[in-house]
Amino acid sequence: MALTPETTLPSHESLLVDYLRRLEGHRKGRRALHVHVSDLKPDNRRQQHINVAVNTFDPLVRQGLGQVFLLANSDIIFIFQTDIAEDVDAIIVKLRFMFSDDPLLMDELDGLPSRFFSWHDLTVEYDKILQMAQKMQAEEQRRRAREQPLTTAMGGGGAAGKRQLGDPLTPEVLGKVVDALTRADMSNLLRRQSICAIVGKARPQPMFVELFVSIADLRETLIPNINLASSPWLFQHLTETLDRRVLSALNKHDDRTLSGDVSVNLNVSTILSPEFLKFDDSIKAGARGTIVLELQKTDIFADLGAYLFARDFAHERGFRICIDGLTHAMLPFVNRERLGADLVKLVWDDSLAELIKSKDAPEAKALGDLIRRRGPSRTILCRCDTDEAIQLGQSLGLTMFQGRQVENILAAETRSRTSMARGKRR
Amino acid sequence: MSITIQGMEGRDQISQENLLLDAVNRVGRARFGWIAVHIHLSQLRSEHKRDSHIRIALRMFDALVGTYRSQIFLLSNSDVMVLVKDVRLADLDAIVFKLRALFSEDPLTFDDPADGVDRFCTYYDLSRDFGPFFDLCAYLSTQAETRSASGAATGPLPLTPKTLSEVVTAVSTTNIAPFVRRQAVVGVLGGAARICFEEFFVSIGDLRSSVAPQYDLTADRWLFQHLSQTLDTRMLAHLEQSMRFGMPKEISMNLNVMTVLTPAFQEFMDRTKGMLDITVEVQLADVFADFNSYFAARDKLRDAGHKMLLDGISYLGLEFSEPQLFEADMVKIIWSPALADLQKEDRVRQIKDTVLTVGSEKVILARCESDKALRWGLSLGVGMFQGHFVDSHLHAGVGR
Numbered sequence: 001m002a003l004t005p006e007t008t009l010p011s012h013e014s015l016l017v018d019y020l021r022r023l024e025g026h027r028k029g030r031r032a033l034h035v036h037v038s039d040l041k042p043d044n045r046r047q048q049h050i051n052v053a054v055n056t057f058d059p060l061v062r063q064g065l066g067q068v069f070l071l072a073n074s075d076i077i078f079i080f081q082t083d084i085a086e087d088v089d090a091i092i093v094k095l096r097f098m099f100s101d102d103p104l105l106m107d108e109l110d111g112l113p114s115r116f117f118s119w120h121d122l123t124v125e126y127d128k129i130l131q132m133a134q135k136m137q138a139e140e141q142r143r144r145a146r147e148q149p150l151t152t153a154m155g156g157g158g159a160a161g162k163r164q165l166g167d168p169l170t171p172e173v174l175g176k177v178v179d180a181l182t183r184a185d186m187s188n189l190l191r192r193q194s195i196c197a198i199v200g201k202a203r204p205q206p207m208f209v210e211l212f213v214s215i216a217d218l219r220e221t222l223i224p225n226i227n228l229a230s231s232p233w234l235f236q237h238l239t240e241t242l243d244r245r246v247l248s249a250l251n252k253h254d255d256r257t258l259s260g261d262v263s264v265n266l267n268v269s270t271i272l273s274p275e276f277l278k279f280d281d282s283i284k285a286g287a288r289g290t291i292v293l294e295l296q297k298t299d300i301f302a303d304l305g306a307y308l309f310a311r312d313f314a315h316e317r318g319f320r321i322c323i324d325g326l327t328h329a330m331l332p333f334v335n336r337e338r339l340g341a342d343l344v345k346l347v348w349d350d351s352l353a354e355l356i357k358s359k360d361a362p363e364a365k366a367l368g369d370l371i372r373r374r375g376p377s378r379t380i381l382c383r384c385d386t387d388e389a390i391q392l393g394q395s396l397g398l399t400m401f402q403g404r405q406v407e408n409i410l411a412a413e414t415r416s417r418t419s420m421a422r423g424k425r426r
Numbered sequence: 427m428s429i430t431i432q433g434m435e436g437r438d439q440i441s442q443e444n445l446l447l448d449a450v451n452r453v454g455r456a457r458f459g460w461i462a463v464h465i466h467l468s469q470l471r472s473e474h475k476r477d478s479h480i481r482i483a484l485r486m487f488d489a490l491v492g493t494y495r496s497q498i499f500l501l502s503n504s505d506v507m508v509l510v511k512d513v514r515l516a517d518l519d520a521i522v523f524k525l526r527a528l529f530s531e532d533p534l535t536f537d538d539p540a541d542g543v544d545r546f547c548t549y550y551d552l553s554r555d556f557g558p559f560f561d562l563c564a565y566l567s568t569q570a571e572t573r574s575a576s577g578a579a580t581g582p583l584p585l586t587p588k589t590l591s592e593v594v595t596a597v598s599t600t601n602i603a604p605f606v607r608r609q610a611v612v613g614v615l616g617g618a619a620r621i622c623f624e625e626f627f628v629s630i631g632d633l634r635s636s637v638a639p640q641y642d643l644t645a646d647r648w649l650f651q652h653l654s655q656t657l658d659t660r661m662l663a664h665l666e667q668s669m670r671f672g673m674p675k676e677i678s679m680n681l682n683v684m685t686v687l688t689p690a691f692q693e694f695m696d697r698t699k700g701m702l703d704i705t706v707e708v709q710l711a712d713v714f715a716d717f718n719s720y721f722a723a724r725d726k727l728r729d730a731g732h733k734m735l736l737d738g739i740s741y742l743g744l745e746f747s748e749p750q751l752f753e754a755d756m757v758k759i760i761w762s763p764a765l766a767d768l769q770k771e772d773r774v775r776q777i778k779d780t781v782l783t784v785g786s787e788k789v790i791l792a793r794c795e796s797d798k799a800l801r802w803g804l805s806l807g808v809g810m811f812q813g814h815f816v817d818s819h820l821h822a823g824v825g826r
Contacts, residue, residue, distance in 0.1 A: 172587070178587060232684075302647055333714075
């Protein structure tokens with residue numbers, strides 16, 4: 001049995017279902033290889049055999065050419081695009097060799113159809129595979145429910161919620177999550193949100209797009225029952241792994257993502273890592289000036305020396321630095337200008353709303369003065385989920401905004417432009 | 427005329443120094459137009475000499491390598507050697523300038539007006555100085571061999587999430603008494619020096635040697651922070667036990683901000699009430715991780731009649747943050763020679779202002795290892811001192 005009952009980690013069955021769903025519009029040219037490890041003799045499918053088998057897919061996974069899933073029954077599912085069929089054949093040769101003394105593989109010698117491998121063309125068999133995956137997911141959930149009643153009672157159901165319950169993030173769990181992240185296809189988890197200039201009632205002008213990993217989605221797919229807030233230090237370590245995986249996903253992807261006008265969240269240590277140097281290499285010369293690196297204040301102050309070095313290097317290469325996620329209370333403590341950062345993100349929340357509305361209070365005036373001194377054009381108001389956020393932000397002299405409401409306005413703009421265009425064609 | 431070529435015979439290892447020597451030999455046959463630059467990164471302070479920094483420094487030469495016939499060598503001592511032919515000096519200077527800027531926090535990059543010698547890098551015009559340069563390279567090569575022959579022992583492994591788990595378990599079941607150290611904080615205001623309180627801390631080095639000798643506990647910052655939470659618990663347990671054997675009344679301990687807000691800490695305060703005057707020392711970096719918790723912890727301590735001390739303020743911390751804003755009961759500045767090396771007037775004035783605003787009687791200069799440190803602190807009006815230098819004076823009879 002590959003996954004032990006103690007693992008509160010994440011069923012690969014769920015990951016598989018999720019992945020298949022995302023592939024719905026992209027089935028053409030995709031295939032699935034099912035390696036029936038569970039049918040091998042018990043002696044031939046011990047943990048070390050399984051590990052080695054899964055690892056043979058690593059080179060392809062790391063290059064973003066396919067996605068591997070290790071199911072609870074030890075079967076391996078590898079989903080890939082037809083154009084790497086030869087590479088997959090090479091892996092099959094390796095696996096055949098690895099398990100050659102098992103009776104299951106004797107059939108192949110006799111010219112009979114393989115019972116160890118089965119192939120599926122998703123163009124034709126998508127629904128069948130999805131159903132199979134869903135069935136396996138359901139079985140896995142039931143198995144876990146039997147073995148760990150408490151976990152299932154707390155977990156399950158609505159992932160959209162900001163539920164902070166769950167098992168604590170321990171070093172063991174962190175280790176497993178880091179491993180899972182190393183295998184995961186990050187492109188599925190990347191989201192985008194626009195930072196726009198909004199002056200008065202004018203249309204929002206997109207300035208750049210933030211690429212980020214939705215922690216909520218991460219929790220849902222990889223770590224459903226873990227309370228990430230339970231250990232801030234381990235969470236920080238997790239973000240380092242996340243950053244590097246995002247960078248490597250960006251390094252592989254289409255030019256569109258890397259042509260500029262984007263921001264990415266990074267740890268200082270990631271900027272100093274070889275992965276970042278690769279990222280730097282992959283960016284077109286002219287594009288660097290429009291790429292923003294977003295850093296957390298915790299990270300900056302944890303090692304100011306490293307931050308300064310990373311900042312100077314990033315500036316030297318043409319990147320801009322943004323300090324992320326400051327509440328209004330923190331603003332006096334973190335001086336963007338002194339730190340030599342180009343931008344800062346101020347978080348919109350209820351306490352900020354109240355502060356601004358109490359216009360005549362000394363704190364409100366102090367905040368306004370502070371923003372003006374530090375450069376309103378360098379401050380982005382984020383998490384704007386209402387019109388009020390934008391309006392009150394504007395009253396503070398701010399002109400750059402990000403958040404669900406900004407996305408809503410942009411979407412509405414697009415819709416009205418599209419319908420106007422349609423109207424004209426009549 | 428030919429030069430004796432010292433080949434690679436008898437050298438098993440292909441080191442960068444050997445490759446350099448090889449290249450220099452080749453250049454020697456037609457040395458006109460070649461320039462060598464020796465960048466003395468090995469002389470940087472250890473905190474600036476990290477692999478990541480060196481890797482990035484090498485990047486600065488990309489432009490050179492793409493434009494001119496050149497070779498770059500990263501020597502085993504971290505020095506960088508550049509050989510380049512027919513280069514426009516302005517282009518070379520531009521790169522060296524950028525490198526200097528990258529490492530600008532290190533005194534190595536400062537100009538030394540006294541003897542005019544640039545300690546950061548040395549240029550050689552090989553058409554003139556080939557001989558001495560060749561000798562230098564031969565010397566570096568020999569040095570490198572000696573270094574590698576003496577054997578690089580496999581260093582301790584950095585912690586990973588998995589191994590952290592083992593170490594946490596080991597520490598949580600260890601009696602940390604053998605690893606607990608004390609150091610006095612001495613006040614100098616108002617005439618006679620006196621002990622203000624004693625700091626209790628864990629010697630991580632000794633703990634590591636005993637409990638986890640194969641691991642480098644501090645290599646990964648976040649994992650170490652997580653481990654420190656377990657250390658907090660052990661320290662509190664140790665202090666309570668030690669009460670029975672006699673302890674000073676005024677003490678301080680290093681804790682995570684979050685630990686102060688735990689029920690366990692509340693119980694500790696309750697059980698030691700009236701017997702201990704506690705100062706909790708929290709790291710600046712920890713405070714920045716969670717402001718709200720810091721203020722809550724500070725107020726909680728004050729309500730119980732105890733104190734909050736803001737620790738870990740380095741000379742960079744002084745430049746980029748304003749400790750006085752945190753309104754802690756005391757503030758601890760960590761001495762480093764870089765503080766005395768500060769040449770810029772406005773930075774020195776800024777630090778003086780910080781000390782004044784916080785209040786001399788609330789500022790401690792820690793890690794005073796020398797007379798220089800003490801004098802610097804006194805010149806800035808610092809009121810309390812801590813460190814080996816202070817300890818030795820204490821034993822000489824300056825006491826309560």
